[in-house]
Amino acid sequence: MIFAAKVSEVPNFGKKAVTLEGREILLVNIKGEIFACENECPHQGSPLNAGIVKDGHLSCPRHGYRFDLKSGHCKDNGEFTLKIFPVKLLGEEIMVDLGQDNNS
Numbered sequence: 001m002i003f004a005a006k007v008s009e010v011p012n013f014g015k016k017a018v019t020l021e022g023r024e025i026l027l028v029n030i031k032g033e034i035f036a037c038e039n040e041c042p043h044q045g046s047p048l049n050a051g052i053v054k055d056g057h058l059s060c061p062r063h064g065y066r067f068d069l070k071s072g073h074c075k076d077n078g079e080f081t082l083k084i085f086p087v088k089l090l091g092e093e094i095m096v097d098l099g100q101d102n103n104s
């Protein structure tokens with residue numbers, strides 16, 4: 001697992017984009033629970049950092065597809081799955097595992 005950011009850098013119901021090992025990763029905070037996903041929509045590649053977080057989902061700013069932040073499942077089109085990475089909190093530090101994703 002690698003260090004991504006401090007919890008205090010990701011506002012509640014907010015996001016922070018980071019580059020980890022050359023990959024654009026988006027961190028999302030939902031009431032203190034942190035999620036990490038690829039910052040690229042699996043539909044047509046839009047960056048997701050301008051997306052809206054609601055009801056445990058992140059919606060893409062381009063066509064509005066909603067992705068479950070736990071499973072990556074797309075509520076609006078089952079053909080697409082967002083890559084979600086395991087997250088662990090070490091005190092204030094957000095650690096992300098890029099070696100596997102939660103989708104499989």
Ligand code: FES
Pocket residue numbers: 041042043044045046060061062063064065
């Ligand atoms: S590019 Fe994200 S829904 Fe189309």
